[in-house]
Amino acid sequence: MDISPLLKMLVFPGGLTLIALGLLYEYIDRKLVARFQNRIGPRVLQPLADTIKLLAKEEVIPAGVIPLFFVSLPIIAMAGALTAGLYIPMAGFAPSFALPGDLIITVFLLGLLTICIGLAGANTGDRFSLLGATRTLTQLFSYEAPFLLALLCPAILADSWQISVVDQSVTGHVWLALPLFIGFFVAVIGLMGKLELAPFDAPEAESEIVAGALTEYSGRGLALFRLGKDVELVIGLTLVSAFYLGGLSNPLEFLLKTLGLLVVVAALQALFARLRIDQVVGLWWRLGALLALVQLLIVVILKGVIL
Amino acid sequence: MTGPHVEKFIVPIGPQHPALKEPAHFEFSVDGETVTSASVRFGYVHRGLEKGAENRNWAQALYLLERVCGICSHAHSTVYALGVERLAGVSAPPRAQAIRQILLELERIHSHMLWVGVAAHEAGYDTLFMYSWRDRETVMDILESFTGNRVNYSANVLGGVKYDLGPAQADSILSGLDYLEKRLHYYLNVVNNDESFLGRTRGVGTMTTEEAENLGAIGPVVRASGVHRDLRVDAPYLMYADFPVTMITATAGDLQARFVVRIQELFESTRNIRALVEHLPEGELSVRFPRKVRAGETVSRIEAPRGGLFYFIKSDGSENPFRVKVRTPSLRNFMSVIVGVVGHQLADVPMILAGIDPCFSCNDRTVIVHREGSDGSAPPSESDSRKDSSSWSKP
Amino acid sequence: MKIGSMLGEIFKSVFRKPATVQYPYGDRQPVPERLRGTVRYNPEKCTGCTLCMMDCPANAIEIVTIDKPNKRFIMRFHADRCTYCAQCVVNCRFKCIEMSNEEWERAALTREPFTVTYGRDEDIQKFLERTSLASPQEKP
Numbered sequence: 058m059d060i061s062p063l064l065k066m067l068v069f070p071g072g073l074t075l076i077a078l079g080l081l082y083e084y085i086d087r088k089l090v091a092r093f094q095n096r097i098g099p100r101v102l103q104p105l106a107d108t109i110k111l112l113a114k115e116e117v118i119p120a121g122v123i124p125l126f127f128v129s130l131p132i133i134a135m136a137g138a139l140t141a142g143l144y145i146p147m148a149g150f151a152p153s154f155a156l157p158g159d160l161i162i163t164v165f166l167l168g169l170l171t172i173c174i175g176l177a178g179a180n181t182g183d184r185f186s187l188l189g190a191t192r193t194l195t196q197l198f199s200y201e202a203p204f205l206l207a208l209l210c211p212a213i214l215a216d217s218w219q220i221s222v223v224d225q226s227v228t229g230h231v232w233l234a235l236p237l238f239i240g241f242f243v244a245v246i247g248l249m250g251k252l253e254l255a256p257f258d259a260p261e262a263e264s265e266i267v268a269g270a271l272t273e274y275s276g277r278g279l280a281l282f283r284l285g286k287d288v289e290l291v292i293g294l295t296l297v298s299a300f301y302l303g304g305l306s307n308p309l310e311f312l313l314k315t316l317g318l319l320v321v322v323a324a325l326q327a328l329f330a331r332l333r334i335d336q337v338v339g340l341w342w343r344l345g346a347l348l349a350l351v352q353l354l355i356v357v358i359l360k361g362v363i364l
Numbered sequence: 365m366t367g368p369h370v371e372k373f374i375v376p377i378g379p380q381h382p383a384l385k386e387p388a389h390f391e392f393s394v395d396g397e398t399v400t401s402a403s404v405r406f407g408y409v410h411r412g413l414e415k416g417a418e419n420r421n422w423a424q425a426l427y428l429l430e431r432v433c434g435i436c437s438h439a440h441s442t443v444y445a446l447g448v449e450r451l452a453g454v455s456a457p458p459r460a461q462a463i464r465q466i467l468l469e470l471e472r473i474h475s476h477m478l479w480v481g482v483a484a485h486e487a488g489y490d491t492l493f494m495y496s497w498r499d500r501e502t503v504m505d506i507l508e509s510f511t512g513n514r515v516n517y518s519a520n521v522l523g524g525v526k527y528d529l530g531p532a533q534a535d536s537i538l539s540g541l542d543y544l545e546k547r548l549h550y551y552l553n554v555v556n557n558d559e560s561f562l563g564r565t566r567g568v569g570t571m572t573t574e575e576a577e578n579l580g581a582i583g584p585v586v587r588a589s590g591v592h593r594d595l596r597v598d599a600p601y602l603m604y605a606d607f608p609v610t611m612i613t614a615t616a617g618d619l620q621a622r623f624v625v626r627i628q629e630l631f632e633s634t635r636n637i638r639a640l641v642e643h644l645p646e647g648e649l650s651v652r653f654p655r656k657v658r659a660g661e662t663v664s665r666i667e668a669p670r671g672g673l674f675y676f677i678k679s680d681g682s683e684n685p686f687r688v689k690v691r692t693p694s695l696r697n698f699m700s701v702i703v704g705v706v707g708h709q710l711a712d713v714p715m716i717l718a719g720i721d722p723c724f725s726c727n728d729r730t731v732i733v734h735r736e737g738s739d740g741s742a743p744p745s746e747s748d749s750r751k752d753s754s755s756w757s758k759p
Numbered sequence: 760m761k762i763g764s765m766l767g768e769i770f771k772s773v774f775r776k777p778a779t780v781q782y783p784y785g786d787r788q789p790v791p792e793r794l795r796g797t798v799r800y801n802p803e804k805c806t807g808c809t810l811c812m813m814d815c816p817a818n819a820i821e822i823v824t825i826d827k828p829n830k831r832f833i834m835r836f837h838a839d840r841c842t843y844c845a846q847c848v849v850n851c852r853f854k855c856i857e858m859s860n861e862e863w864e865r866a867a868l869t870r871e872p873f874t875v876t877y878g879r880d881e882d883i884q885k886f887l888e889r890t891s892l893a894s895p896q897e898k899p
Contacts, residue, residue: 421814423846491769498778509791512794512795512860513794513795518843521849550768553764554764558762
């Protein structure tokens with residue numbers, strides 16, 4: 058029996074390595090935001106300690122939910138996030154599994170995480186969770202289209218919708234972030250919307266709706282959702298830097314490029330106030346979609362006329 | 365939705381909620397994300413302070429009433445001391461009055477900077493929150509080196525103040541104020557110019573001049589709507605007649621105007637403190653105060669950071685106060701929230717609530733409301749209400 | 760009209776020392792001279808007028824008379840009731856009471872450290888004998 062695919066899925070570069078990288082990136086993000094705010098920030102093992110503590114606590118299932126969904130939605134969300142990591146050049150190595158069109162699969166699997174959070178909030182049925190679930194799904198509808206369009210532009214230039222092919226085709230050339238700067242801008246901001254980082258953290262606005270869709274979650278369910286979000290952070294950063302920052306061909310490039318992008322994302326987190334949900338929708342459907350379409354048009358013209 | 369019965373989706377905020385720093389219970393009926401009506405309920409922090417003041421002598425009651433609120437503690441202590449001194453016919457010496465005014469203005473700086481941070485945190489702007497609270501530490505250090513404590517300064521005694529302003533304290537005050545003025549200019553710039561913050565504050569919670577007058581709001585909230593009402597200018601107390609303050613008003617009436625009014629009031633405060641420190645009158649710090657105060661009633665009021673603070677003090681000639689009634693400014697501002705929040709998005713509600721600078725521990729007083737002929741029972745008589753509370757529950 | 764108006768500040772903050780004071784480890788801030796720590800009593804000049812006891816808002820001071828004609832008094836101070844208001848310092852005409860600025864970390868694991876008896880040693884001895892005589896079961 059060939060156990061190498063199993064190892065690739067579970068240990069390296071998927072599975073445990075992905076989770077470890079997720080915890081490390083969460084630490085770096087929190088530390089950077091803290092330094093921008095002139096405070097100290099957490100220590101290296103803090104996200105790991107948080108996860109272990111949550112796993113050790115009792116999971117309280119509130120009355121009035123459908124218990125099957127309550128328990129299984131975090132598992133599905135985490136599974137979706139981990140599966141999405143199989144198609145991207147994680148840690149600079151070639152993706153474990155690659156098939157044509159896996160850009161769409163990856164983006165959908167990341168969206169599956171958000172949909173699971175929304176469904177979990179709707180399942181719970183208390184005021185704050187319902188409001189948080191509505192906001193999560195509203196935000197999903199707004200940034201998904203411009204984000205996908207922005208990721209599509211390098212894919213069109215590379216003539217393929219397979220991530221590994223795009224990654225290889227941009228390696229060695231000038232970084233696509235420079236000529237396609239509009240697309241890069243939309244991709245980075247779209248990434249922040251996808252990860253629900255400030256200023257797009259209306260779905261989990263602490264001062265308005267306690268914790269949004271995840272208000273009633275505790276113990277194992279909450280740990281899995283948080284791990285899923287950390288994994289999503291790594292996958293999103295890898296995707297954007299693979300497409301726009303000249304491909305990831307070895308672990309050193311992977312670390313440098315994704316961490317550089319993380320610094321930019323952390324700075325943007327510290328700079329802005331939280332946007333209201335109607336402001337988010339207005340911003341994305343007016344400005345975001347327009348910019349993404351403009352970029353797409355430029356790329357199509359470039360492809361058809363010049364190349 | 366069937367017939368005229370509309371499904372009311374009620375979002376409760378409080379008593380435990382991350383948005384509120386102190387407990388209160390709000391209920392907002394929302395339709396999607398738009399608020400259609402609101403109601404409020406207090407009483408979670410009622411401590412029986414007015415009754416407690418009746419059982420203690422005049423000096424003890426001073427320290428009890430100082431602890432009505434943590435942020436405006438010196439204001440409460442000063443207004444009580446002013447009232448009791450007026451009843452006893454004693455007047456504090458000019459140096460003590462000047463030091464009281466310096467502390468009042470320093471407290472205003474401390475309170476408004478705290479508010480800037482808290483309101484920014486409600487908007488999700490944690491960076492401004494952290495920075496403004498870091499700079500607020502400067503004022504706390506000044507107060508600690510002056511009076512010995514960061515909050516609840518206990519600087520007043522009946523008849524004067526306890527602590528003198530020596531050259532070391534004057535130096536620390538002046539250098540601290542220099543630093544604070546620079547930082548306040550920076551925060552004013554951020555509040556006026558940052559696009560994402562303006563999107564959360566411009567046009568939110570707007571109150572026209574007429575509405576502000578009708579709803580009975582006071583303090584910086586109503587000054588931001590164009591009403592010229594400030595007790596330091598209208599009815600000067602302490603040394604405000606000799607060292608006046610200009611009234612700061614704005615016309616927009618929305619949350620951004622309230623930010624601007626409060627930060628500009630701080631510039632006036634720093635100017636006032638500098639003038640006082642330079643021209644501090646000489647003299648003693650306190651005068652002798654009698655143990656029993658003559659019978660009589662008086663009303664005293666000052667401008668606390670949140671608006672006009674009002675005390676009614678009645679004495680019957682003994683060593684204990686007969687009645688102390690406290691009316692705090694936050695209580696009057698709540699109707700403006702309940703009325704003004706209708707039609708806004710739910711996400712704006714914590715911001716509008718933070719915009720009036722609520723201080724819930726100041727608010728909770730017992731009010732006995734009796735309607736004629738409702739159930740035949742008579743309201744408690746005055747002697748009944750003054751009984752020791754342990755005898756109320758006896759059958 | 761600016762987007763991200765705090766950019767200069769947050770960039771500078773990365774290179775600055777964090778504003779957090781890691782109490783009780785690390786370097787502590789200096790304590791101001793006028794800090795109102797715990798109450799200290801000097802029995803030498805005390806005349807037993809009990810003005811401090813009368814005006815304490817929390818009834819934290821008890822002046823116990825050991826020998827009235829010779830002006831021997833001790834003070835039993837309940838540190839867990841004190842509000843650190845310094846009214847007793849102001850009231851005492853002979854400056855017997857002061858608030859220390861060194862002893863201000865008052866956390867303890869049991870109740871005993873919170874009742875402090877101040878005075879001359881022989882007076883405290885007489886007081887303890889008197890209370891143990893009055894109720895022999897009580898612990899001195």
